[in-house]
Amino acid sequence: MAGAKILVVDDDAGLRTLMKVRLEAAGYTVTLAEGGVEALARATEEVYELAIVDLKMEGMDGITLLGKLLGIHPTLPVIILTAHGTIASAVEATKKGAYDYVTKPFDPKDLLHRLEKALEVRRLKGEVERLRSLLQERYHFDNIVASSEKMQQILRQVAQIAVTDSTVCLYGESGTGKELIARALHVASRRASSSFVAINCGAIPEGLLENELFGHIKGAYTGADRTQSGLLHQADGGTLFLDEISDLPLSLQVKFLRVLQEREFYAVGASQPTKVDVRLVVATNQDLGKAVATGKFREDLYYRVHVVPIFLPPLRERAEDIPLLAHHFLAKFSQDMGKEIQGFASEALQRLMLYDWPGNVRELANVVERAVVLATGETITADLLLLGHKEGQRPRGEGLTLKEAREQFEKAYLVQVLTTMKGNVSRAAELAGKDRAEFYKLLRKYTLDPGTFKGEKALG
Numbered sequence: 370m371a372g373a374k375i376l377v378v379d380d381d382a383g384l385r386t387l388m389k390v391r392l393e394a395a396g397y398t399v400t401l402a403e404g405g406v407e408a409l410a411r412a413t414e415e416v417y418e419l420a421i422v423d424l425k426m427e428g429m430d431g432i433t434l435l436g437k438l439l440g441i442h443p444t445l446p447v448i449i450l451t452a453h454g455t456i457a458s459a460v461e462a463t464k465k466g467a468y469d470y471v472t473k474p475f476d477p478k479d480l481l482h483r484l485e486k487a488l489e490v491r492r493l494k495g496e497v498e499r500l501r502s503l504l505q506e507r508y509h510f511d512n513i514v515a516s517s518e519k520m521q522q523i524l525r526q527v528a529q530i531a532v533t534d535s536t537v538c539l540y541g542e543s544g545t546g547k548e549l550i551a552r553a554l555h556v557a558s559r560r561a562s563s564s565f566v567a568i569n570c571g572a573i574p575e576g577l578l579e580n581e582l583f584g585h586i587k588g589a590y591t592g593a594d595r596t597q598s599g600l601l602h603q604a605d606g607g608t609l610f611l612d613e614i615s616d617l618p619l620s621l622q623v624k625f626l627r628v629l630q631e632r633e634f635y636a637v638g639a640s641q642p643t644k645v646d647v648r649l650v651v652a653t654n655q656d657l658g659k660a661v662a663t664g665k666f667r668e669d670l671y672y673r674v675h676v677v678p679i680f681l682p683p684l685r686e687r688a689e690d691i692p693l694l695a696h697h698f699l700a701k702f703s704q705d706m707g708k709e710i711q712g713f714a715s716e717a718l719q720r721l722m723l724y725d726w727p728g729n730v731r732e733l734a735n736v737v738e739r740a741v742v743l744a745t746g747e748t749i750t751a752d753l754l755l756l757g758h759k760e761g762q763r764p765r766g767e768g769l770t771l772k773e774a775r776e777q778f779e780k781a782y783l784v785q786v787l788t789t790m791k792g793n794v795s796r797a798a799e800l801a802g803k804d805r806a807e808f809y810k811l812l813r814k815y816t817l818d819p820g821t822f823k824g825e826k827a828l829g
Contacts (some may be wrong), residue, residue: 699712
């Protein structure tokens with residue numbers, strides 16, 4: 370990392386000068402300090418990417434300075450300079466947070482190599498923290514697009530559950546957002562700084578699934594030329610998400626029951642168990658109770674995973690969320706494709722509202738993405754919405770009474786207007802051709818809160 374700022378602390382003026390020459394020749398920016406007091410003053414004035422600290426100095430020693438530097442900049446890599454006779458002290462320094470130590474007289478190439486490694490580790494740690502922050506922001510409850518009372522109630526329930534370690538079972542059709550809710554549970558939990566590991570039990574053949582979950586030791590079977598950790602081990606301290614748990618083979622259900630009961634598992638070929646601390650979240654689009662009755666799912670495992678059940682409604686049962694989600698996906702895909710599309714034509718939005726969405730939110734995202742790809746103007750028109758017509762699929766209005774269909778469309782229209790006007794009731798009422806009192810009456814009728822539509826939601 371050429372140009373990185375490095376703080377060098379040593380009470381030997383000759384060594385300081387030599388270090389400065391070597392490091393600046395390699396492209397680094399170097400600040401010198403002859404002792405701990407000066408080094409701390411420098412560290413409070415400027416942010417450094419790395420520090421090189423002599424272990425034995427007059428006044429404040431290197432280990433004391435190490436602790437104080439890490440107190441100011443906890444992620445700062447510190448390399449300790451030590452003589453051969455004090456290597457034991459340098460090793461002790463690494464236990465207290467030093468990244469590495471170098472013995473004097475040092476080899477210039479070796480020092481530069483260690484510097485590069487330390488700076489790369491710091492960069493990677495910073496990237497991990499940045500991604501973790503993005504993940505937590507993205508999957509925060511406030512960023513999940515949902516104005517319907519059904520989804521708001523679920524999000525309130527999820528927020529309460531997140532702070533516990535209870536096992537959660539998510540029920541819902543494909544595409545309803547089960548993994549989204551699982552991730553939201555993770556980032557709102559005390560395990561957020563650890564891994565979230567997901568696996569679809571139905572997507573991996575039975576012969577490979579055990580190896581994926583539990584890992585194997587070297588020599589466990591032909592071709593196992595090295596030990597490999599499984600997903601359970603990777604999720605240690607964090608959250609394991611088992612999607613479509615109803616597809617977990619019976620042979621693995623027995624082994625997974627042991628994980629939940631004993632908090633340990635055996636890697637394939639291992640004679641000793643491995644302890645593990647995971648929070649389990651499972652999901653299914655099947656009725657696990659019926660699966661137990663038909664012998665496809667173990668009853669004892671059912672009671673272990675069915676601790677806190679959450680039922681996610683299909684999109685057709687929360688129609689008021691359709692305009693919000695559609696506008697969210699439109700903004701996302703327009704930005705991704707570099708297009709400036711302003712919104713949906715009224716006929717297009719009406720078509721979205723009347724469709725039954727058998728593929729739920731995932732299908733809506735696909736339909737909007739396809740429309741953005743095909744769009745040549747500033748508006749998504751009805752002809753750009755390529756909706757499926759599978760057997761048994763029908764427009765949402767079919768089979769309803771006239772009163773039910775009218776109320777359904779009226780509520781959807783109010784959501785559309787509020788979305789367009791970002792929750793401004795006066796402007797929404799004006800657009801709808803209603804006075805404020807009449808408009809508020811309609812909002813109360815359909816339990817719509819204008820405040821829900823004020824902010825820009827970040828995730829569907």
